[in-house]
Amino acid sequence: MKVGFIGLGTMGKPMAANLIKAGFSLKVWNRSQAPVQDLVALGAEAAKGPGDFAEVDVLASMLSDDATVQSVVVDGGAQASLKAGAIHLNMATISLALAQSLAASHQQQGIGYVAAPVLGRVNVAEAGMLNILAAGQGEHLAKVAPLLDAMGQKTWHFGDQPAQANVVKLAANFCLASAIETMGEASALVQAHGGSGSGFIQMLTSTLFAAPAYQNYGAMIAEQRYQPAGFKLSLGLKDVRLALEAGEAGQVPMPFASTMKDNFLDAMAQGDGDLDWAALAKVAARRAGLG
Amino acid sequence: MKVGFIGLGTMGKPMAANLIKAGFSLKVWNRSQAPVQDLVALGAEAAKGPGDFAEVDVLASMLSDDATVQSVVVDGGAQASLKAGAIHLNMATISLALAQSLAASHQQQGIGYVAAPVLGRVNVAEAGMLNILAAGQGEHLAKVAPLLDAMGQKTWHFGDQPAQANVVKLAANFCLASAIETMGEASALVQAHGGSGSGFIQMLTSTLFAAPAYQNYGAMIAEQRYQPAGFKLSLGLKDVRLALEAGEAGQVPMPFASTMKDNFLDAMAQGDGDLDWAALAKVAARRAGLG
Amino acid sequence: MKVGFIGLGTMGKPMAANLIKAGFSLKVWNRSQAPVQDLVALGAEAAKGPGDFAEVDVLASMLSDDATVQSVVVDGGAQASLKAGAIHLNMATISLALAQSLAASHQQQGIGYVAAPVLGRVNVAEAGMLNILAAGQGEHLAKVAPLLDAMGQKTWHFGDQPAQANVVKLAANFCLASAIETMGEASALVQAHGGSGSGFIQMLTSTLFAAPAYQNYGAMIAEQRYQPAGFKLSLGLKDVRLALEAGEAGQVPMPFASTMKDNFLDAMAQGDGDLDWAALAKVAARRAGLG
């Protein structure tokens, strides 16, 4: 199987490297050239441009947002270059609207389309231990399964409409943001009464909430350590907005998401957009007159 | 050390039993007599009334709410019966206002007061594996430590003002409610787009949110199994209200708690007050036109 | 008809004066003596204490809040001093719970009880132009009607349960707070895009929202003129809390009220509790990074 890979950022590069390690023949493209050279050193072939994937059976892409997907995959010719019967494996976190539009346009073009956004940060991607949220037609999922197995510890299936995987990804990110906001409000409550926010979070994340999401963000909140940003607050705002847009499309009131969007905007307005999105907890503290 | 124990409900009875097993000499009282007899059979002495604890060094109480604490401990004479130097170990989940009032009145009376609400349900209490959230003066905490060790797996200290432990307990219950609401909204989003709510929750609670709180309530939401109630929705409403009252006392805006109180009221108005509080998730589903 | 009047504050004093002007024989009591002397100069008799109203046919009271009503009317003996068949006309803004409790205790004592909170500030009270929100039994309402006519421009009837008038008063104050919050958010939106908040409010309150509530508070918001306080923000918080408590008693979700309580707490935490409650609009502005 000949595989293409577009988007060699902090996530895409280790994911592509894991494909090479697993023995796949890889052709890669990236806007900047440095990561391309790194992968060529590992055995990949460099594409001449985003439209140079006519021979691949599967084109994986890991681009940062809707605008980049639009400019590279659609306007840049990546999709158009694919041969009949090829599959585009889109692993980016994108909006429901774009996901639905891409699913339709790929079908019209006679090529497969699988959405497979991932859970996990850079170190998890490097270890090939991502959790992968996949949706698409059964035969397409079967074809890309070996690739997903090389990049992740487990592939979760969420339906035959590709966009369903994107909704699940947005729902999962909403849950992460919600965990941050929850700890932010709870810590502020404890601190306002003279208690230790970090002591509270230590207890919480050692007992009922002993899970990676709470432990990771809880430690940041307890230490008020919001730099360097693992995931910027401005991107957190974007993801919550995407969840709300998906909610609106499905007529789903999401009051927690709405509350968080307002709090993210508050944080942005105070100049905290470049901090880690765990800094959402600063809003609760500031509004309570703490810190 | 002579120990008294008041309140032998579903939680209090196994907690008292664990004290007996650990070798403490116990004198017990309960409004209804059946659990008293069960503990007498284990070796406890039956008190003649709530005011019959003049000889104990520590009086533990595990009563259901503010009104019961007021009627038994204050009006019923339990507190007044204690000798100088005795300690009242109050393990109930009560309001910040009552906690502060009790701390003051015990001090005035010249007796110790430790607040030690617990995390864990009946089976955890039976196993002596509770997490205990304690606050009070150091000497008082030291004196009750052997009792707490017999009832729990770990005692967490949250300050020298007893009410601080109550705030932490309310903050923890707020986090639990928030986890329920979060999964309710996220599931509704996934389902509105044709996905499987239970598949989503299965994934979520196996990965980033693999913690008891999410797994326990996630399973109930996924299966829409809200009876029998482990903890009634009407009690969940009460605890969120207590968290909001503590927030108001400390001038802490808690928009998640406010949102949930409205949703709990919605559930109550639809007649769901006797379901498990995980049925808060029904509100998100119904508002989205699902099920 | 012999009339008593308790509570000669900024509202009560002009209301009592209007009763004297209308020819009623008045006996008055107030915690501080200065306003008593002013009314004696107008022809009133001074009571010896809050319990010195045995001969009156109607006892009107205009006290500031639940605690004062409790301490003067209940604990202070005013209610107990009334003769069989007398009517207590309670014009204070109090909680639903206290209103219900007073209605029950008066009935038990064999005396009438009418709740008649008012709309209007001091200048309106002086002019005898209050709008009066009344509830109680028909015969009681009929008996106090001449008094209400002397104090207000119109009496609105809201049911035969006295507490219903209190609920209407809380609902009306909720609407006022909501108008403030609405203008605060809308002004922030306009200003954030370089527009004039005051120009916007000028237009708004000259057209679709040309009503006293919007014009009064709109002008304060436009000019950011929050001192001296006509009605303190801390009291606004209290009234919104009372509305929420009434909502909880009736199982009515009130998300606007919940949002405002959080915003009031935010304002309190920033030290704005003594400003006019129109300063709720500062919260929206500050959160948007304005001013």
Added chain:
Amino acid sequence: MKVGFIGLGTMGKPMAANLIKAGFSLKVWNRSQAPVQDLVALGAEAAKGPGDFAEVDVLASMLSDDATVQSVVVDGGAQASLKAGAIHLNMATISLALAQSLAASHQQQGIGYVAAPVLGRVNVAEAGMLNILAAGQGEHLAKVAPLLDAMGQKTWHFGDQPAQANVVKLAANFCLASAIETMGEASALVQAHGGSGSGFIQMLTSTLFAAPAYQNYGAMIAEQRYQPAGFKLSLGLKDVRLALEAGEAGQVPMPFASTMKDNFLDAMAQGDGDLDWAALAKVAARRAGLG
């Protein structure tokens, strides 16, 4: 002055007719032909298409939403057909993003652009009594002033950036929605305690809230009369979303708007999208278990 007019719907047609009555020479276009013929009967000239406005000095347009403006003005060639120095007077309620984009593209083309959305419904438009919210460069505003005077009772100026008028229009519509939600929650509170919702609204809109917005929508809520729709709930959702988008662009948290969007979605999910947007009040009632 030669004037063009595009968009002869329920609002546009009487507005155009008022221009003719005021003596302006009018050339008109509409997607459907019936209103064109009506205006030709009044003396207007029929354009051959949306791109047939090369000779006009001012082209007024009153189209229903972003998509229609895009398809007629941009894609349909209306804007492109204008001669150098002409002015496009866009009176539609559109998004901030489209407003900014149109301002930029008109400037680039060397033609003027004035945004002038209106307040008022059909009968107000017919009477030439609209309130017009205008923004743009001073010379452009001066040139279109006679047209605006013929269509409205007053023109309010909101800055030299055309989009500022659109923000003001979105802010005003947000205030209307907020008035509906406020009355909905307050009525539910009163009714839940056995009071009369209509009696409450009658009092409210006769006193503190005696303004057109409250009286108009208050009557509909009191009578639960949501058909025929003067303005559909689905369009209300759209306008609140546009306000939120403008808020996000300006980093303005708008918790009331967020709450309303969720409530609008609730109403949509229950099938009430075609009712008048005053039916937002049904959500508060239903959530409280009323009606």
